[in-house]
Amino acid sequence: xxxxxxxxxxxxxxxxxxxxxxxxxxxxxxxxxxxxxxxxxxxxxxxxxxxxxxxxxxxxxxxxxxxxxxxxxxxxxxxxxxxxxxxxxxxxxxxxxxxxxxxxxxxxxxxxxxxxxxxxxxxxxxxxxxxxxxxxxxxxxxxxxxxxxxxxxxxxxxxxxxxxxxxxxxxxxxxxxxxxxxxxxxxxxxxxxxxxxxxxxxxxxxxxxxxxxxxxxxxxxxxxxxxxxxxxxxxxxxxxxxxxxxxxxxxxxxxxxxxxxxxxxx
Numbered sequence: 001x002x003x004x005x006x007x008x009x010x011x012x013x014x015x016x017x018x019x020x021x022x023x024x025x026x027x028x029x030x031x032x033x034x035x036x037x038x039x040x041x042x043x044x045x046x047x048x049x050x051x052x053x054x055x056x057x058x059x060x061x062x063x064x065x066x067x068x069x070x071x072x073x074x075x076x077x078x079x080x081x082x083x084x085x086x087x088x089x090x091x092x093x094x095x096x097x098x099x100x101x102x103x104x105x106x107x108x109x110x111x112x113x114x115x116x117x118x119x120x121x122x123x124x125x126x127x128x129x130x131x132x133x134x135x136x137x138x139x140x141x142x143x144x145x146x147x148x149x150x151x152x153x154x155x156x157x158x159x160x161x162x163x164x165x166x167x168x169x170x171x172x173x174x175x176x177x178x179x180x181x182x183x184x185x186x187x188x189x190x191x192x193x194x195x196x197x198x199x200x201x202x203x204x205x206x207x208x209x210x211x212x213x214x215x216x217x218x219x220x221x222x223x224x225x226x227x228x229x230x231x232x233x234x235x236x237x238x239x240x241x242x243x244x245x246x247x248x249x250x251x252x253x254x255x256x257x258x259x260x261x262x263x264x265x266x
Contacts (some may be wrong), residue, residue: 028185035253055093077240083211084256142260147172211263216244
């Protein structure tokens, strides 16, 4: 039998949760990743944003959000080259639905993420910043991950595809220390938009084909309008040489987040 005090607390928590989920929040994560195993010193650092409202979220790089904003306003936003190194994720938390969006040649491809996140919650706890956090572990993408979540932020979401814990994931890193996401800022309100609603659904096999298509012709030279590329000195560059250099870089970036779907370009 619950006491009056307990019932008041439950009602307060429910009202708090309803209030939180009805508001727009942006969670900014400092993201570090190593794209080439042979270059352990080359670690990229970026800020990525988790926009959350009403159990729906978008996770994307800060530059991708700016590009989406331009696309939403005037249809002329930019896009990131490559296939394996894109981080754009849409989630419908209520329906446990996660989709990865790949933008390639100005088309948006929707890749459903159906790999289950079977979390193992530990009793281990620690304080991260001003939040009390608890440890959890999971396997995703052929990697083992250690996460820290806090129930002080009542959002069962997190960076990239990660979600499903009883609180916000404020830190997560794979055991090889190749990828890490750490919460550094929270903003209430802000812009909320989805400029990539028009998509073509694909599976991992078609994702593989997209990657190989990109590798075979990184500059879309066969179908794009005739464009002349010049170096800083104004000298015209040879397209075949540009393609070879781009392919060399693609092969060197051999450490995608989803190792179990790594594209074999050759």
